[in-house]
Amino acid sequence: MVNICCIGAGYVGGPSSAVIAYQCHDVNVTIVDLNQARIDAWNSDKLPIYEPGLEEIVFSRRGKNLFFSTNVDQAIIDADLIFVSVNTPTKKSGMGAGMAADLAYIETATRRIAQVATTSKVVIEKSTVPCRTAQSMRTILEANSNKDIRFDILSNPEFLAEGTAISDLTKPDRVLIGCLQTPEGFAAQKKLVDIYTRWIPQERVITMNLWSSELSKLAANALLAQRISSINALSAICEATGADVDEVAYACGTDSRIGPKFLKASVGFGGSCFQKDILNLVYLSEQLFLPEVAAYWKSVVTMNEYQKMRFTHRIVRTLFNTVTHKRIALLGFAFKKDTGDTRESAAITLSSYLIQEQARVAIYDPKVSAKQIMMDLTEPGVGTNEETVKKHVEVCESAYEACAGADALVICTEWDEFKMNQLDYQKIFDSMQKPAFIFDGRLILDAPKLREIGFRVETIGKSV
Numbered sequence: 280m281v282n283i284c285c286i287g288a289g290y291v292g293g294p295s296s297a298v299i300a301y302q303c304h305d306v307n308v309t310i311v312d313l314n315q316a317r318i319d320a321w322n323s324d325k326l327p328i329y330e331p332g333l334e335e336i337v338f339s340r341r342g343k344n345l346f347f348s349t350n351v352d353q354a355i356i357d358a359d360l361i362f363v364s365v366n367t368p369t370k371k372s373g374m375g376a377g378m379a380a381d382l383a384y385i386e387t388a389t390r391r392i393a394q395v396a397t398t399s400k401v402v403i404e405k406s407t408v409p410c411r412t413a414q415s416m417r418t419i420l421e422a423n424s425n426k427d428i429r430f431d432i433l434s435n436p437e438f439l440a441e442g443t444a445i446s447d448l449t450k451p452d453r454v455l456i457g458c459l460q461t462p463e464g465f466a467a468q469k470k471l472v473d474i475y476t477r478w479i480p481q482e483r484v485i486t487m488n489l490w491s492s493e494l495s496k497l498a499a500n501a502l503l504a505q506r507i508s509s510i511n512a513l514s515a516i517c518e519a520t521g522a523d524v525d526e527v528a529y530a531c532g533t534d535s536r537i538g539p540k541f542l543k544a545s546v547g548f549g550g551s552c553f554q555k556d557i558l559n560l561v562y563l564s565e566q567l568f569l570p571e572v573a574a575y576w577k578s579v580v581t582m583n584e585y586q587k588m589r590f591t592h593r594i595v596r597t598l599f600n601t602v603t604h605k606r607i608a609l610l611g612f613a614f615k616k617d618t619g620d621t622r623e624s625a626a627i628t629l630s631s632y633l634i635q636e637q638a639r640v641a642i643y644d645p646k647v648s649a650k651q652i653m654m655d656l657t658e659p660g661v662g663t664n665e666e667t668v669k670k671h672v673e674v675c676e677s678a679y680e681a682c683a684g685a686d687a688l689v690i691c692t693e694w695d696e697f698k699m700n701q702l703d704y705q706k707i708f709d710s711m712q713k714p715a716f717i718f719d720g721r722l723i724l725d726a727p728k729l730r731e732i733g734f735r736v737e738t739i740g741k742s743v
């Protein structure tokens with residue numbers, strides 16, 4: 280029996296390791312974390328993250344070949360392969376603050392492996408990290424372990440997207456495994472290839488050198504985010520000219536060299552990866568004395584910030600240049616549909632701008648708790664303090680409750696339950712102040728139908 284340990288029971292480590300256990304019943308998978316509450320949640324009926332299809336997988340293998348524990352040391356000792364899947368947030372202070380990844384958690388986990396391992400291990404870097412992190416991990420492991428055991432490092436970046444994690448993991452476009460180009464490196468790589476090829480066709484398991492693999496993860500996220508910033512930049516031109524961004528995206532996407540995906544204009548991209556990974560790439564470019572390259576990638580983030588600001592200005596301008604004391608219903612707080620995750624969500628920036636304009640913001644999201652919303656809005660750097668947030672923000676139990684008495688309704692997240700056939704927009708119209716405004720930041724609504732009801736509708740990438 281192969282023993283796998285995954286250090287870090289978060290959005291990446293949890294689902295990715297659970298799927299290995301689900302696909303390979305003869306592989307023992309133990310997911311460990313220092314956070315007792317998180318592990319308790321993984322062992323309970325209510326898992327700590329919401330992801331369609333995840334419960335079925337966890338409930339069917341938990342206690343059989345899938346275990347969640349806080350006993351990090353024992354799991355390391357027992358493991359043949361160790362995934363390192365801890366958080367790598369953007370540094371808040373010091374060198375590279377606001378850009379570079381904080382590798383402290385990776386280093387702590389790596390040192391722990393070196394300290395407690397009694398047999399040779401394959402250590403797999405799963406968290407997204409700057410290039411050459413594997414080199415640092417190797418140096419730490421070799422300097423701290425005894426001579427009889429060896430550590431081989433692999434890079435196996437995760438490409439799952441939240442909300443579709445389980446299908447991304449069971450049917451990935453590709454799996455990337457990078458290794459040192461030595462006989463030992465290839466042998467370690469083969470051990471991981473042999474696990475993935477149990478359910479993924481061989482040709483989709485791509486092998487390459489460590490540094491290419493590390494860079495590919497940053498590059499893929501940067502390219503995806505760049506497409507969104509490109510279409511968002513075009514959405515500004517559309518609004519100013521009368522072109523329709525959906526039509527432009529469709530026309531461009533049908534060119535097979537461009538392709539249709541990731542061309543949906545929006546209020547701005549969010550999530551824990553895009554901004555963080557681009558800033559990593561910017562920092563790396565600066566460190567390599569490539570300022571033009573750094574500036575090029577930085578502009579993707581700048582455009583995203585501009586989009587959020589532009590959308591807020593449109594709201595204020597349309598509401599007769601003032602939102603002071605007006606009730607604005609914000610539908611959706613998660614950074615995309617089908618997840619309860621709010622990290623870097625455009626809704627946070629939007630709420631903060633509206634609060635600064637003295638609006639009363641009524642927020643509803645089907646999967647985000649009031650506690651989380653309050654935490655996000657009072658984080659340092661968001662620009663609002665607790666007292667102001669309490670005064671200006673109301674978290675509601677339904678879209679109808681949020682919209683009652685509101686001057687405007689703003690779609691921030693593209694949840695299916697906000698679509699035309701799911702919500703009764705006539706009922707919403709009747710409950711709102713007049714004129715009643717709708718701002719569709721996700722292009723999910725039928726503006727002509729809403730105008731028939733009586734709404735004034737403003738949509739990203741479309742002029743009225």
Ligand code: UDX
Pocket residue numbers: none
């Ligand atoms: C382009 C568009 O492809 C075409 O749809 C439009 O109608 C006119 O402009 P063209 O300029 O003829 O066509 O050639 P294209 O194949 O697009 O190449 C343009 C340049 O990009 C060339 O210098 C080519 O070498 C370069 N290129 C293309 C790259 O450097 N890398 C690539 O991956 C593709």
Ligand code: UDX
Pocket residue numbers: 437438439440441442500503507540541542543544545546547548549550551552553614615616
């Ligand atoms: C992303 C990558 O897709 C994934 O491969 C990587 O492993 C982690 O980062 P994730 O952040 O979970 O995944 O979600 P994704 O679907 O990529 O969406 C990111 C953001 O872009 C969301 O806010 C989404 O709403 C936005 N988006 C996406 C658009 O605005 N338009 C689009 O066309 C696509």
Ligand code: ADP
Pocket residue numbers: 286287288289290291292311312313314317351364365366367384385387388406551
């Ligand atoms: P991601 O989105 O990359 O999965 P998360 O923040 O959701 O990131 O999860 C990372 C997890 O790693 C957290 O639950 C954190 O407690 C855990 N973690 C961080 N450092 C260590 C460590 N040294 N040992 C065990 N778990 C750790």
